[in-house]
Amino acid sequence: MPTPWLKRMACLLPVILASVPSAAATVPLLLEYAPSQAREALRVSVRNPSDYCGQEPCAANVDAARLFDYRRIAWFYRSASIYLGFMLRLPAPRTVQLVSDSGATLQLKLTFLGSYLGVNTDYPLHPALNNNVNAGCSQRRTLGAPPAMKVNWMLDAPGTSQLCWFALRESTDNYTVTYSSELEGIYQAELLPGQQPANGMYRGQALFTVGQEGTDFQVGQIRNGDGYISTSSVGFDITLTVNPALAVRLPKGDEVSLMPPGGQSEWNRWSQWNQVPTHLEGRVPFELDSNGPFRVSYRCGTVSADGRCTLTGQYSGNQHPYEVALAWNTPVEIAPGYTEQGTPNGNGRTFGYVPTLTANQGAFNLRVEDPAALQKARDRLFSGTLTLIFEAGL
Numbered sequence: 001m002p003t004p005w006l007k008r009m010a011c012l013l014p015v016i017l018a019s020v021p022s023a024a025a026t027v028p029l030l031l032e033y034a035p036s037q038a039r040e041a042l043r044v045s046v047r048n049p050s051d052y053c054g055q056e057p058c059a060a061n062v063d064a065a066r067l068f069d070y071r072r073i074a075w076f077y078r079s080a081s082i083y084l085g086f087m088l089r090l091p092a093p094r095t096v097q098l099v100s101d102s103g104a105t106l107q108l109k110l111t112f113l114g115s116y117l118g119v120n121t122d123y124p125l126h127p128a129l130n131n132n133v134n135a136g137c138s139q140r141r142t143l144g145a146p147p148a149m150k151v152n153w154m155l156d157a158p159g160t161s162q163l164c165w166f167a168l169r170e171s172t173d174n175y176t177v178t179y180s181s182e183l184e185g186i187y188q189a190e191l192l193p194g195q196q197p198a199n200g201m202y203r204g205q206a207l208f209t210v211g212q213e214g215t216d217f218q219v220g221q222i223r224n225g226d227g228y229i230s231t232s233s234v235g236f237d238i239t240l241t242v243n244p245a246l247a248v249r250l251p252k253g254d255e256v257s258l259m260p261p262g263g264q265s266e267w268n269r270w271s272q273w274n275q276v277p278t279h280l281e282g283r284v285p286f287e288l289d290s291n292g293p294f295r296v297s298y299r300c301g302t303v304s305a306d307g308r309c310t311l312t313g314q315y316s317g318n319q320h321p322y323e324v325a326l327a328w329n330t331p332v333e334i335a336p337g338y339t340e341q342g343t344p345n346g347n348g349r350t351f352g353y354v355p356t357l358t359a360n361q362g363a364f365n366l367r368v369e370d371p372a373a374l375q376k377a378r379d380r381l382f383s384g385t386l387t388l389i390f391e392a393g394l
Contacts, residue, residue: 025231027065029110031189031240033197033291042191045241051116051143051150052186061189062113066182068210069230070219088137089218090115090185091208092159095192098202098240106202107192108238114140114154116184117219136162154186161218183219189238196355199292202240209233246392247289256282256386258322258368276375280368284388288362290355293335293394298324298364299348301385307344309386311368313379320382322368326351329361335394348387352394364388 032045043060047053050064058064090112098106141152153164191197208216210232217234260266260277269275288294300309302319310319326342334340335352342349353360366386368374374382 025068025233026235026237027067029063029189029236029238031061031108031238033191033240033242042189042240044189050184050186052114052152052184055141055143059188062186063189064116064184064186067185067217067234069182087161087213087218088115088117088153088155088164089161089213089216090155090158091216094206094208096204096206096236096238098204098238100198100200100202100242102198102200104198104200104202106195106197106240108204108240109190109192110206110236110238111188111190112155112158112185113188114152114186116143116150116152116182116186118150118182136160137164139164150184161213183217185217185234197242197291199242202242204238206236206238207233208235242291246294246390248390249287250388251285256284256366258282258366260371270371276372278371280371282366283363284366285361285363286388286390288355288360288390290360290392292392293352293354295350295352295389295391295394296326296362297345297348297350297389297391298326299345299387299389300324301347301387303347309348309384311374311382311384313377314381314383315379316377318377318379320368320370320374320377322366322384324348324386325365325367327363327365329363332360332362337394 027048028046030044030046031042033042044058044063047058047063048065050066052058052064053062093109093111096108096110098108100106136156138154138156139151140154143150143152155162210217210229212218219229258280259282260270261279261281262269262277266275266277270277288296302310302312304310304319304321306321308321309324310321312319333354335354338350338352342351364386
C-alpha cells in the first residue's frame with residue numbers, strides 16, 4: 001500500500017513517472033500529390049498502423065501513429081473523486097519545408113488533432129459519465145473496457161495545454177489507474193495555398209519534444225515515482241511524391257452538331273425559307289486539371305490543299321473547310337516555345353501551357369463559313385472527324 005502522503009497527492013493530481021528517455025523516435029509520413037484524384041490533391045499514400053484510422057473514416061490527408069511509450073500510476077482510495085484528469089498538450093501546427101531532388105521546395109503544414117492514450121485500471125468506467133467534453137478537450141471514443149482500454153481525446157487548440165478527464169464509478173475500495181501503453185498521435189498534412197508543385201519527390205523532417213511542461217508533447221506532469229517515458233523527442237520523416245497528373249472532363253457523346261448562331265430557330269428559317277445564315281458553329285467544352293506543363297492538340301480526319309480541316313459530303317464527296325480555335329474561359333500561361341495560334345503538327349495544331357492550381361476551363365470552337373456552298377452541293381449530310389489530344393508534359 002502507498003503511504004498516506006501518496007494517497008493524498010493521488011486524489012489531487014495523478015502521478016507521471018519518469019525515467020531516463022531514449023533517443024528520438026522516428027515516424028514515417030508518406031504522402032502523394034495528384035490533383036486528378038477527385039481533387040483531393042494531397043493524400044497519405046501508406047498509412048501507419050493505428051487505432052484511430054482503424055476505427056474512424058480518416059480523411060485522405062489524415063494519418064495516425066504510435067509515437068512513444070509511457071507509464072504513469074495514479075493511486076486512489078475509498079471516497080476519492082470519480083473524475084480522473086490530467087493535462088494534455090499536443091504540438092502547435094508546424095510548417096515544414098520539403099525539398100526535391102532538383103532543389104524545388106514546398107511548404108507543408110502538419111497539425112495534430114488528437115491522441116489515443118492507453119489506460120489500465122482495476123475499477124470500471126462510469127457508464128453515464130463517459131464521452132466527456134471539457135473546455136478544449138473532447139473524449140470521443142473508448143476502445144476496450146477495464147482493466148485495459150484506450151481513450152481517444154481530440155483537442156480544439158493544439159499547442160496549448162488542455163485539461164482532459166474521464167469518469168470512474170464512485171470508489172468504496174482502494175484502486176489504481178495506470179497509464180501504460182503508447183501515445184498515438186492523430187495528425188493532418190496540408191500544402192500551404194498558392195504553390196504549384198512540380199513533379200518529383202520531396203523530403204523534409206519535423207522534430208517534436210516530449211516530456212514535461214513546455215515540451216511539444218505533454219502528458220500530465222512529471223513527479224517522482226515509478227514511471228517511464230520512452231523518448232525525449234519524436235521525429236517525422238516526410239516524403240511527398242508529386243506525380244505527373246492530368247485530368248480532363250469532356251461532355252458525354254462523340255458528336256458535335258454545327259448550327260447557325262441563332263440555334264434551331266435560325267436553322268428552321270434556313271431550311272424552310274432559304275434564309276442562309278452567315279456561318280455555322282459548334283463547341284466542345286472541357287475542364288482540365290494538371291500539376292505540370294501540358295499540351296493540347298487537335299488533328300483533322302481530312303484536310304484541304306491549304307491545310308484546313310474539311311467536312312465531306314455524304315454522296316458527292318465534296319469537301320468544305322472549317323476552322324478550329326482553342327479558347328480558355330480564364331487566361332492560361334503559354335509555355336515557352338509555343339504560340340497562341342499553336343504549332344502545326346501535320347493535320348492540326350499543338351498548344352503548350354503552364355497551368356494554375358485551379359481547374360482550367362476551355363473549349364474547341366468550330367466554325368464553317370459560306371453555308372450557301374453546302375446547300376448548293378445538294379448533300380443531305382456533311383461530316384468529318386476531329387481528334388482532341390491532351391498530354392502531360394511538353
